[in-house]
Structure formats: C-alpha cells, structure tokens
Amino acid sequence: MTRRHVGAETLNYEKTDIDAELREMSGGRGPDVCIEAVGMEAHSSGVQNLYDQTKQQLRLQTDRPAAVRQAILACRKGGSIFILGVFAGFVDKFPLGAVMNKGLTLRSAQQHGHRYIPMLLERMERGELKTDHLATHVMSLDDGPEGYHLFKEKLDGCVRAVFEPGR
Numbered sequence: 001m002t003r004r005h006v007g008a009e010t011l012n013y014e015k016t017d018i019d020a021e022l023r024e025m026s027g028g029r030g031p032d033v034c035i036e037a038v039g040m041e042a043h044s045s046g047v048q049n050l051y052d053q054t055k056q057q058l059r060l061q062t063d064r065p066a067a068v069r070q071a072i073l074a075c076r077k078g079g080s081i082f083i084l085g086v087f088a089g090f091v092d093k094f095p096l097g098a099v100m101n102k103g104l105t106l107r108s109a110q111q112h113g114h115r116y117i118p119m120l121l122e123r124m125e126r127g128e129l130k131t132d133h134l135a136t137h138v139m140s141l142d143d144g145p146e147g148y149h150l151f152k153e154k155l156d157g158c159v160r161a162v163f164e165p166g167r
C-alpha cells in the first residue's frame with residue numbers, strides 16, 4: 001500500500017536483512033531519520049523474538065521493542081529516531097549505548113489530536129492528503145463490533161473500519 005499510494009521504496013522485514021539493506025541503500029551510512037510506527041506488538045524472529053516473547057509472558061517486560069532497537073541500531077550517527085508506535089511500560093535490551101555514542105535525537109509523541117486534526121482535515125479537503133485507500137471497510141455504527149473484529153484480526157484486507165452514523 002505504501003509503495004502504491006505513497007511511491008515509497010519498501011523492504012519486507014520478514015524476507016530481508018533490514019539493517020544490511022538500509023546500509024546498502026545509504027552508502028554504508030544508515031538512514032538520517034528512522035520513524036518507528038509499529039509499537040509494542042512488533043514481530044521479530046530468532047533469539048530476539050524468543051527473548052522478548054518469554055519476558056513478556058513472564059511479565060518481566062510489558063512491551064516488545066524489536067522495531068525500536070532496529071531503528072536505533074540502523075540510524076546514522078547524529079540521526080533522529082521518532083517513536084510513534086505505542087508502548088505501555090517497560091522494555092529490555094534498549095540500546096542506550098548506541099543512542100549515546102551515535103549522538104541520536106530521540107523523540108516520541110501520542111498524536112496530539114486537538115492540535116493537528118484541523119490542519120490534517122484542511123489538507124485532506126484541499127486534496128493534499130489522500131486517505132481514501134485506508135478506509136477499506138465503511139460500515140454503519142451498528143456494525144461496530146464486526147468492524148473492530150475485522151480490524152483487530154486483520155481479516156478481509158481490513159486496514160481501517162470507518163463507521164458512518166445513519167448509514
């Protein structure tokens with residue numbers, strides 16, 4: 001979807017060594033900016049996955065920070081990391097040494113609706129932001145439980161269920 005609608009180059013984390021690919025694409029330097037938009041449900045593989053899953057199940061950490069670790073380790077020296085994915089509590093094996101030694105800028109934010117929604121709606125109205133493709137399931141309010149189920153389980157190609165009162 002990102003490739004089709006935004007025109008971005010994409011890498012599949014399930015099939016590619018992301019760190020190696022990013023270095024290759026950036027002349028060995030790493031990206032200037034890494035935006036983490038995955039949050040505490042990050043998937044990973046191998047020992048890291050086993051470690052995170054076990055610690056989470058044993059309540060020794062609340063979240064799985066695989067994508068945050070990856071962003072910090074991949075980012076170039078002096079680069080910036082933005083953590084937009086939601087985290088709830090504590091994480092383990094946070095590469096603080098890399099943040100410090102590479103001089104990274106770390107920022108995060110819950111979306112500030114009151115501040116940004118009016119600007120975003122205006123840009124949508126002017127056709128500068130296209131969002132139609134995200135509303136894969138437009139439903140009535142009565143279909144709310146079904147919409148949430150489709151979204152949560154990622155069924156039927158659901159990206160966003162949008163509810164229209166009176167539909």
Ligand SMILES: NC(=O)c1ccc[n+]([C@@H]2O[C@H](COP(=O)([O-])OP(=O)(O)OC[C@H]3O[C@@H](n4cnc5c(N)ncnc54)[C@H](O)[C@@H]3O)[C@@H](O)[C@H]2O)c1
Pocket residue numbers: 013037038039040041042043044066067083084085086087109110111112
């Ligand atoms: N900061 C905010 O205000 C704000 C607002 C809305 C949503 N969020 C958060 O943003 C995150 C994403 O939300 P969403 O609705 O797009 O979720 P989503 O489940 O639709 O998308 C998450 C994507 O991350 C991918 N992913 C999982 N592990 C990955 C990894 N290791 N590397 C790369 N990609 C990986 C999944 O395949 C999936 O496509 C969630 O944590 C959500 O809570 C934050």
